[in-house]
Amino acid sequence: MLSRHAKIIRLIEIVGEVSGRKKLQKMVYIGKHLEMDFDERFEFHMYGPYSEELTLRVDELCNMGLIDEQVESKGAIHMYRYSLNETGRDFLRFHEVDFGLGEQAILRMNEENSRFLELVSTILYFNHLPYEEMKGKIFTFKSKQRYTEEEIRKGQAFIAELRSLVQAGGTKPV
Amino acid sequence: MQQPQLLHEEKVFKDPVHRYVHVRDKFIWDLINSPEFQRLRRVKQLGTSFFTFHGGEHSRFNHSLGVYELMRRILETFEGRIQLTYEEKLLCLCAALLHDVGHGPFSHSFEKVFKYHHEDWTRAILLGDTQINRILRRFDEEFPKKLAEVINKTYDNKLIVSLISSQLDADRMDYLLRDAYYTGVNYGNFEIERILRVMRPQEDGIVFKFSGMHAVEDYIMSRYQMYWQVYFHPVTRSAEVVLCKIFQRAKWLFANGYPFSQEPVMLLPFLQEKVELADYLALDESAILFYMQLWRKEDDPILKDLCARFLDRNLFKYVEYNPRDFRLLAELKEQFQQAGIDPMYYLEVDTTSDLPYDFYRAGEEEERIPIMLQMPSGELVELSQKSEIVQAISGKRRFDYKLYFPLDKVMALPGDLSRKIRERLGVMEDA
Numbered sequence: 001m002l003s004r005h006a007k008i009i010r011l012i013e014i015v016g017e018v019s020g021r022k023k024l025q026k027m028v029y030i031g032k033h034l035e036m037d038f039d040e041r042f043e044f045h046m047y048g049p050y051s052e053e054l055t056l057r058v059d060e061l062c063n064m065g066l067i068d069e070q071v072e073s074k075g076a077i078h079m080y081r082y083s084l085n086e087t088g089r090d091f092l093r094f095h096e097v098d099f100g101l102g103e104q105a106i107l108r109m110n111e112e113n114s115r116f117l118e119l120v121s122t123i124l125y126f127n128h129l130p131y132e133e134m135k136g137k138i139f140t141f142k143s144k145q146r147y148t149e150e151e152i153r154k155g156q157a158f159i160a161e162l163r164s165l166v167q168a169g170g171t172k173p174v
Numbered sequence: 175m176q177q178p179q180l181l182h183e184e185k186v187f188k189d190p191v192h193r194y195v196h197v198r199d200k201f202i203w204d205l206i207n208s209p210e211f212q213r214l215r216r217v218k219q220l221g222t223s224f225f226t227f228h229g230g231e232h233s234r235f236n237h238s239l240g241v242y243e244l245m246r247r248i249l250e251t252f253e254g255r256i257q258l259t260y261e262e263k264l265l266c267l268c269a270a271l272l273h274d275v276g277h278g279p280f281s282h283s284f285e286k287v288f289k290y291h292h293e294d295w296t297r298a299i300l301l302g303d304t305q306i307n308r309i310l311r312r313f314d315e316e317f318p319k320k321l322a323e324v325i326n327k328t329y330d331n332k333l334i335v336s337l338i339s340s341q342l343d344a345d346r347m348d349y350l351l352r353d354a355y356y357t358g359v360n361y362g363n364f365e366i367e368r369i370l371r372v373m374r375p376q377e378d379g380i381v382f383k384f385s386g387m388h389a390v391e392d393y394i395m396s397r398y399q400m401y402w403q404v405y406f407h408p409v410t411r412s413a414e415v416v417l418c419k420i421f422q423r424a425k426w427l428f429a430n431g432y433p434f435s436q437e438p439v440m441l442l443p444f445l446q447e448k449v450e451l452a453d454y455l456a457l458d459e460s461a462i463l464f465y466m467q468l469w470r471k472e473d474d475p476i477l478k479d480l481c482a483r484f485l486d487r488n489l490f491k492y493v494e495y496n497p498r499d500f501r502l503l504a505e506l507k508e509q510f511q512q513a514g515i516d517p518m519y520y521l522e523v524d525t526t527s528d529l530p531y532d533f534y535r536a537g538e539e540e541e542r543i544p545i546m547l548q549m550p551s552g553e554l555v556e557l558s559q560k561s562e563i564v565q566a567i568s569g570k571r572r573f574d575y576k577l578y579f580p581l582d583k584v585m586a587l588p589g590d591l592s593r594k595i596r597e598r599l600g601v602m603e604d605a
Contacts, residue, residue, distance in 0.1 A: 005525075055529075091500050
């Protein structure tokens with residue numbers, strides 16, 4: 001019951017603040033790939049894997065007064081920051097969410113910027129393809145981001161690091 | 175380069191929405207006749223909406239043929255305006271026909287409980303050991319993969335992708351018209367012929383001639399109305415809630431070693447979380463309904479009650495719910511528990527939300543691809559810049575929360591207990 005909402009709120013609580021809608025999208029997508037129990041459905045869009053359900057859910061959480069949204073304008077760019085407020089904390093007291101070791105991965109993801117997480121989520125999206133094909137997809141769909149092969153390797157290493165964090169104790173988050 | 179292999183005589187399906195669905199290409203005809211596509215006859219397009227709109231019994235088979243027909247007409251209007259190879263046209267037609275082939279029985283509820291996405295099964299059907307894959311490979315070994323990319327929106331040609339997936343695509347146009355027709359509502363109607371006539375191909379996607387703006391406005395408003403009046407109807411949602419609870423209960427019972435009077439053989443792979451493609455394809459709505467018939471005679475009181483509710487349309491009642499009032503929910507859970515009504519299965523908050531139309535705002539991280547109008551000068555302008563109606567609803571989210579519960583069970587409780595719960599729910603009358 002509202003457990004889907006609670007998972008997003010808990011993620012924000014873990015990191016304290018998420019800077020950017022894109023970053024939140026990518027963290028949830030990567031989290032899903034790490035077997036964390038997020039429910040949102042993702043499709044491939046302009047910035048890589050994207051979930052309209054998640055966009056609506058975050059709007060909803062702001063609307064419900066459970067999280068605070070702050071908009072910061074940097075020239076033509078608008079940055080959205082999300083943090084938990086007292087009502088949100090109160091809400092979590094009624095909804096048990098335990099990501100287990102996934103919490104470590106969430107914290108680690110939050111240390112990276114949204115551009116890098118966009119690359120990581122795109123690597124995961126095309127993970128079923130052979131390396132050269134996956135690389136080709138990234139260069140085609142992400143041409144504006146001008147990712148280098150070195151960054152792709154770094155992204156792959158990051159995925160391995162996250163997996164080891166999550167698998168360290170072998171418990172599946174609930 | 176492959177040449178079209180035409181049927182000796184064109185095949186036509188009589189269709190209540192588009193009048194006729196025309197098939198001339200043998201390739202398409204063979205796909206329609208594949209067992210995986212025929213399975214869609216046994217999966218309803220609108221899930222549980224038939225409980226509310228009794229005409230809404232049409233299948234994903236009807237819809238898929240409809241999307242194919244719209245795509246065929248779109249390609250006709252593109253003749254002479256853009257050069258598409260036979261392979262590209264075939265990709266468009268096959269994507270239209272097969273975009274929903276991975277849908278399972280009562281998709282939304284089933285996917286939620288058994289944790290999978292039908293899109294993954296669509297991909298598995300296109301690429302796996304299926305009749306559809308064998309037919310697709312007749313064209314080219316790489317063709318199934320290209321098709322999966324089109325449906326997955328990761329194909330390089332953005333025009334082809336946008337035809338099957340954008341804010342105004344063949345899929346949405348068909349389901350709005352079709353769902354409106356079968357449910358008997360007027361909201362979903364818009365001028366499809368006009369939209370097709372003003373559609374123009376561009377390298378990055380489709381645009382619409384400015385002269386057709388009102389037809390596009392009508393489509394956006396139809397979509398808005400259909401979502402709130404049909405798709406999110408609270409009675410339909412109630413049936414979805416009951417259905418989810420049935421699956422949840424069956425899953426819980428299986429995990430706890432409950433001895434079902436008849437082993438649910440077709441569901442075992444799902445309950446054991448080891449689903450192979452063949453298992454998935456074997457399951458349809460008639461199988462689910464068959465198990466419900468068996469389960470309504472089970473010893474487990476919750477499973478039998480929920481199945482009887484679904485089959486007899488004795489659904490949960492609902493009240494409006496303020497999502498900030500989570501203390502109320504906690505209290506109600508406790509009261510239900512004390513009354514011997516398991517809140518896990520008999521109390522549920524359902525949320526619905528929709529964004530009717532949105533556009534990309536420079537500097538923001540939104541991801542919807544806007545609908546573009548082509549002005550007489552050739553300039554492209556985003557729809558809401560010209561349409562006041564669309565501007566009024568652009569980017570506007572609407573949310574709705576309802577609390578579902580079995581009023582009959584609450585009413586059957588001893589007087590004081592029943593009164594207390596009804597007071598908390600705000601239903602003091604026998605409604």
